[in-house]
Amino acid sequence: MGCGADCVTAGPSARPLPLASSYGLPGERMSVPDGVLVERVLAGDVEQYGVLVERYRAEFARYAASLCGDRDTAADAMQEAFIRAFDSLSTCRDPGRFKAWFFRILTNQCHNARDRQRPRVSLERVAGLAAETRDPVEGAEIRRAIEEALDALTPEQREAFVLKHVEGRSYAEMAELLDKSEDALKMRVHRARETLRRLLEPVR
Amino acid sequence: MSGERGFTGEMHRYLDGEPISLDGDVRSEAEHIVNGVRDYAVSLQVPGPEVDAAVMAVVRERRASGRRRAFWRWFVEPQAVRLRPALAAALVAAVVGLTLVVARDDAGQPPEVAGTELVEPRTVLVRFEFRAPHAEQVAVAGSFSEWDESGIPLTLNPATGLWTVTLPLTPGAHQYLFVIDGNQWVPDPAAHAQVDDGFGQVNSVIVVGPRGVVRS
Secondary structure (H helix, E strand, O other), X not given: OOOOOOOOOOOOOOOOOOOHHHOOOXXXXXXXXXXXXXHHXXXXXXXXXXXXXXXXXXXXXXXXXXXHOOHHXXXXXXXXXXXXXXXXXXXXXXXXXXXXXXXXHHHHHHHHHHHHHOOOOOHHHHHHXXXXXXXXXXXXXXXXXXXXXXXXXXHHHHHHHHHHHHOOOOHHHHHHHHOOOHHHHHHHHHHHHHHHHHHXXXXX | OOOOOOOOHHHHHHHOOOOOOOOHHHHHHHHHHHHHHHHHHHHOOOOOOHHHHHHHHHHHHHHHHHHHHHHHHHHHOOOOOOOOHHHHHHHHHHHHHHHHHHHXXXXXXXXXXXXXXXXXXXXXXXXXXXXXXXXXXXXXXEHHHOOOOOOEEOEEEOOOOEEEEEEXXXXXXXXXXXXXXXXXXXXXXXXXXXXXXXXXXXXXXXXXXXXXXXXX
């Protein structure tokens, strides 16, 4: 955002204001279709954006945490994604498909956040770590082995695996969200399983 | 340990949700790794409603600054004005009359121009963190909140003992303190600078750049 001469001084506005959910019946608000909400926001009623935020923060919080590996990183990624989506809402060509459009923004933010947060690990290191953690009481080490095995997946494999096996979504739903064919997504999930098995097999 | 053995096609189809019947051992072998990773992912804490509050604070600020920009743009850009000739003549007469009155009152004095600084009201998301696993509540107060004594509440991650909040701040230097349990004001041990507050204590300082997220 550039600063031109047509700007005025902003007053301090750091205190979070009440959520849009403070207004109206929650049930009514949450049943309004995405397309209607997007149109209302674009018409100037930004409080309606709170409904979209509440709706998709709840739906994708687990997905974001699974991609990022921890809650704080996921929270940052979700905030960035919602704000980016708000800033470019007028470019959402089909408001009725806000969910899939936002999902792609969120996925990119999660991958970026994870890349900033954690260096990529070598497959040899993951396999070595898994081999060292045969003792089931070493729960923390096993968690670390799983975390690093997930980090060894490609971003596309990780998001497909999480959607399939953590979120429990069907391939049809995944194809809708990711705008890929079901066959392509099956291939990603299969490869993710094979990599995870190869890296985590020594834990068994 | 199975060495380089991978999943069979039947195992993949079973895990994909197809109606494949597998023997008990084969089925548990197929499910073992997948379930282990899923259990790990499900055990992760997930972002909660604090995300909604932070996002909406930024969105509302963007709307307010957008309105100010829109007004200023309207104000400085050429506008087509429709005016009745009779009203135009009356306006001209009024302006001339006013000018004559002002000229008589302030003869020889140049008109003063208000020194309003026109600055982009852009904000940057800043994440505040404070580790206090045993605190009941933690808030942050600072120059960006006009040192409101109740402060802006942080949210605790019980697993890490870390309290966090993300706030939209305007670029520049901001002073702040954390408020523990409503009555204990402490500087941020992770702040890159502390300054004398003039009363024998120190305030933490955060300098927000024009782009990106700045951590305290």
